[in-house]
Amino acid sequence: xxxxxxxxxxxxxxxxxxxxxxxxxxxxxxxxxxxxxxxxxxxxxxxxxxxxxxxxxxxxxxxxxxxxxxxxxxxxxxxxxxxxxxxxxxxxxxxxxxxxxxxxxxxxxxxxxxxxxxxxxxxxxxxxxxxxxxxxxxxxxxxxxxxxxxxxxxxxxxxxxxxxxxxxxxxxxxxxxxxxxxxxxxxxxxxxxxxxxxxxxxxxxxxxxxxxxxxxxxxxxxxxxxxxxxxxxxxxxxxxxxxxxxxxxxxxxxxxxxxxxxxxxxxxxxxxxxxxxxxxxxxxxxxxxxxxxxxxxxxxxxxxxxxxxxxxxxxxxxxxxxxxxxxxxxxxxxxxxxxxxxxxxxxxxxxxxxxxxxxxxxxxxxxxxxxxxxxxxxxxxxxxxxxxxxxxxxxxxxxxxxxxxxxxxxxxxxxxxxxxxxxxxxxxxxxxxxxxxxxxxxxxxxxxxxxxxxxxxxxxxxxxxxxxxxxxxxxxxxxxxxxxxxx
Numbered sequence: 111x112x113x114x115x116x117x118x119x120x121x122x123x124x125x126x127x128x129x130x131x132x133x134x135x136x137x138x139x140x141x142x143x144x145x146x147x148x149x150x151x152x153x154x155x156x157x158x159x160x161x162x163x164x165x166x167x168x169x170x171x172x173x174x175x176x177x178x179x180x181x182x183x184x185x186x187x188x189x190x191x192x193x194x195x196x197x198x199x200x201x202x203x204x205x206x207x208x209x210x211x212x213x214x215x216x217x218x219x220x221x222x223x224x225x226x227x228x229x230x231x232x233x234x235x236x237x238x239x240x241x242x243x244x245x246x247x248x249x250x251x252x253x254x255x256x257x258x259x260x261x262x263x264x265x266x267x268x269x270x271x272x273x274x275x276x277x278x279x280x281x282x283x284x285x286x287x288x289x290x291x292x293x294x295x296x297x298x299x300x301x302x303x304x305x306x307x308x309x310x311x312x313x314x315x316x317x318x319x320x321x322x323x324x325x326x327x328x329x330x331x332x333x334x335x336x337x338x339x340x341x342x343x344x345x346x347x348x349x350x351x352x353x354x355x356x357x358x359x360x361x362x363x364x365x366x367x368x369x370x371x372x373x374x375x376x377x378x379x380x381x382x383x384x385x386x387x388x389x390x391x392x393x394x395x396x397x398x399x400x401x402x403x404x405x406x407x408x409x410x411x412x413x414x415x416x417x418x419x420x421x422x423x424x425x426x427x428x429x430x431x432x433x434x435x436x437x438x439x440x441x442x443x444x445x446x447x448x449x450x451x452x453x454x455x456x457x458x459x460x461x462x463x464x465x466x467x468x469x470x471x472x473x474x475x476x477x478x479x480x481x482x483x484x485x486x487x488x489x490x491x492x493x494x495x496x497x498x499x500x501x502x503x504x505x506x507x508x509x510x511x512x513x514x515x516x517x518x519x520x521x522x523x524x525x526x527x528x529x530x531x532x533x534x535x536x537x538x539x540x541x542x543x544x545x546x547x548x549x550x551x552x553x554x555x556x557x558x559x560x561x562x563x564x565x566x567x568x569x570x571x572x573x574x575x576x577x578x579x580x581x582x583x584x585x586x587x588x589x590x591x592x593x594x595x596x597x
Contacts, residue, residue, distance in 0.1 A: 112137040113365040115580075118351045119521065119559065121149025124371030125334035126178055126570030127558045128343055130577035131367070133594045134586065138343035143350035143520070147335060149371070150527075151568060153326030156508040157406035160465045163508070164327045166527070167568050168454040168472045169423050171196075171313040171320040173330065175242045176569035181591030187333040189324040191422070191459045196314035198421035199289040200496035201428060206415035207286035209311070211319035216286075223283035230269075230277065233261045234308060235315035245309055246571055248563035249538055250545050262308065270304030281429050287311070288433045289425030292450045294532045295398050295476045297441045298434040302533040320423055322454075325462050330568065350520075353379040354555075362554030367580045369558040371573060373521045373529070374541045377550060377557075384551045387542070394541040394561070397532060398440050399512030399525025401485040402474040406505040410469050411455060413497045422458055426451035426473075426492045440476045445483060449475040451492045468505075479524030481512040521559065529560030540565060548576040549583070556580050 115131040117124045120142040132138040146152055150166030157163065173179050174190070192211075199207045210216045213232055217224035234241050240255035241262055253259035268274050269287070278284045291298060291307035314320055323329040335345055351357060354376060360366025370376055374391045377383055413419045427433040427450040436446045453473040457463040464470050473489045486509045493500045510518065512525025521529070530536055540547060541561050548556050548563075558576035560566045578589050 113367070114139070114360040115367050115369065116141065116359040117369045117371060117558070118376070119149060119371030120147040120331070120345055121371050121559070122151050122330060122334065122568050122570050123558050123560065123573035124149065124369070125331060125338065126573035127369045127371065127577040128338050129182070129334055129341070130574055130594055131580070132338050132341035132343040134577075134581055136367070138338060140338070140343065140345045141349040141351055142345060142347045145347055147345045147347055148328055148331030149519075151327040151330040153328035156404050157506040161406040161468065161470050162326050162463045163404040163470055164454075164456070164472055167327050168456060169320050169322045170327065170330065170568040171310060171318070172242075172567045172569050174318050174321055175238060175313065176571055177242070177246065178570040178574040178591050181595040182337070182570070183595070184330065184333060188329040190318065190321045191324050191456070192318045192321050193420075193422050193459060195417065195421035196320040197290065197423040197425060198415075198418045199285045199425045199427075200413065200415055200418050201281065201285060204414040205282070206418050207282040208417045208421070209286055209290075209314045211315060213315035216315065220283045220286070221280055223278045223280045226278055227283055230265055231311055231315055234258070234265070234312035238312055238316040241309065241312050245305070246564045246569065247575065248540070248545070248547055250543075265308055266301060266304045269308065270299055270301035272299060274299055274304070284430040285428070285433070288430040289427065290314070292425070292427070292433050292437050293452065295400070295437075295440075295528065296532050298437050300533070302537065305534075305537070306532055322422065322456060322460075324460050326456075327568075351376070355379050355381050365584055366554060368555045369573070369576050369580065370556070371559045373523055373559065374557055374561050375523065377555075380552060380555070382552055387551050390542045394539070395531045395536065396479065396523040396526040397528060397530065399477050399479050399481060399515065399522075400474045400527045401477045401481060401483055401509070401511050401525070402472070402515075403486045403489050403507055403509040405471040405473075405507045406464070407469040407471060407503045408505050409467060409503055410458065411471065411493065411497045411503065412499045415496075418496070419458065422454055422456055424453045424455065426453055426496065437476060440478060443478045445475065445477055445481070445488070447488070448492060449488055451475055451489050453489075453493065477512050477525070479512065479526065480516065481525065484509050484511055528566040530565075532565065537565070546579055548572070548579045
C-alpha cells in the first residue's frame with residue numbers, strides 16, 4: 111500500500127511538494143482553504159468580465175531559473191511572455207530609467223554610470239545559475255560556486271549600506287537600482303534588500319529576463335495540478351485546516367507525511383510541539399504588508415515615456431531618495447502621499463488578459479502590518495503622475511487591503527506576502543537555525559512554505575526541499591529534481 115502524503119496549502123510550493131511526492135509513489139492529497147487552488151499563482155476576473163487579473167504573483171523571473179521548475183520543464187508546459195524590457199522606472203519630465211534585457215543596451219542608457227552598472231551586474235547575470243544555486247537554498251552550507259558567491263556577497267555588502275550611495279552618480283542608475291531593491295519591503299538601504307534586489311536585477315539581464323505566463327499566473331498552478339493528477343494525486347478545495355490538534359493526516363510510523371505550505375504558526379496548534387521549537391516559531395518575525403489594487407482599463411496606460419509603455423513591470427516612486435523615504439516610512443508605521451508602487455501591466459504583451467483594445471493593471475504598495483488602508487487612490491495618483499490621463503482610462507478597480515489579505519490567506523501574517531521579514535538574520539533563521547529547516551521536531555511533519563529557504567518567489571524550491579527531506583528521512587537518499595523528472 112502506498113504511503114500517504116497530505117499537503118496543506120496549494121500555492122506553488124505546496125504543489126511542487128505534492129508533485130514530487132506523487133512521482134515518488136505517495137498517495138497525495140492537497141488541502142486548500144480557498145475555493146480555487148493555486149495560492150499565489152491564481153488568476154481571476156476580479157473587476158469586469160473578460161479582464162483577467164493575477165491574484166498574487168504577476169511576474170515570475172525566478173520560475174524559469176528554478177532547478178525544480180527546470181526539471182519539471184515548466185518552460186515547455188506553458189507559453190511564456192519574454193519582455194524586451196524587464197522593468198522601468200519613470201522619472202520627472204518624461205524621463206525614465208530602463209532595464210532592458212540586453213545589459214549593454216541598459217548601460218548605454220545610463221551615461222557615465224554605464225561601466226559601473228556593468229561592473230555590478232554582468233558578473234552575476236552571466237553566471238545566473240551559480241547565483242541561483244547559492245541563493246536557492248539555506249545558507250548553512252559550502253557554496254558550489256565560490257567565486258560567484260564571493261562576487262554576490264561583496265556586492266550585497268556594497269549596496270546594502272550607505273556606502274553604496276557612491277556606486278552610481280546619475281539619477282537614472284540610482285533610481286533603476288533602488289526600484290528593484292524596494293521589492294524586498296524592508297528598510298533601505300539594507301543587506302536583505304540588496305540581496306533580494308541583486309538576485310532580481312541579475313535575472314533582468316539574463317535568459318528570459320522578467321518573464322511571465324501568457325494567460326496569467328494560474329497557468330503555473332494548472333500545470334502543477336495536471337501533473338499531480340496524472341500521478342494519482344488530488345486537490346481538495348474549501349478545506350481550511352485551522353489546527354493540527356486532532357487533525358488526521360495518517361500514521362507517521364507507517365511512513366505517512368504531512369507538509370505545510372502555510373505559516374509556521376500552524377505548528378503551534380500541535381499538542382506535541384516541543385517548547386523550545388515553539389519559542390523559535392514565536393520569535394520568527396513577519397514584515398510589513400502589501401495593499402493591492404487591480405484596474406480594468408479602457409485602453410493602454412498613456413505613459414509620458416514611450417519605453418515605459420513597453421515594460422510589463424514598472425516601478426513608480428521617482429528618484430532614489432523618494433523611494434527610500436517612502437519605504438522607510440512604512441517601517442515606522444506610516445504611508446507617505448507618494449508611496450513606492452510595484453506595478454505590472456501584463457496586457458501590453460499578452461492580449462489574452464483583456465478584451466480587444468482594453469488593458470489590466472496590477473499594483474501594490476507597502477503598508478504597515480494589518481493596515482486597513484485602501485491603496486486605490488494613492489496608486490492612481492502615482493500612475494497619473496507619470497501617465498497623465500490614466501484616471502480617465504479606469505473602467506473598474508478591485509482593492510485588497512492588508513487587513514483583508516489576512517482573512518483571504520491566513521498564511522500572510524499581517525498581510526506579509528513574503529512568509530516572513532526579509533533580513534540577513536532571517537535568511538539564516540528561516541524559521542529556525544538548522545541545516546534542515548524544512549524538518550520539524552514532530553516525526554513526519556515538514557514545513558514547505560516561503561517561511562523556509564530559499565524564501566519568497568515562485569520557485570517551488572521550499573516545497574521541493576521539504577519533499578526531498580521527507581524522502582531522505584525514509585531512506586530514499588539525497589535526490590535531485592532530475593531523479594524524479596528525468597534528465
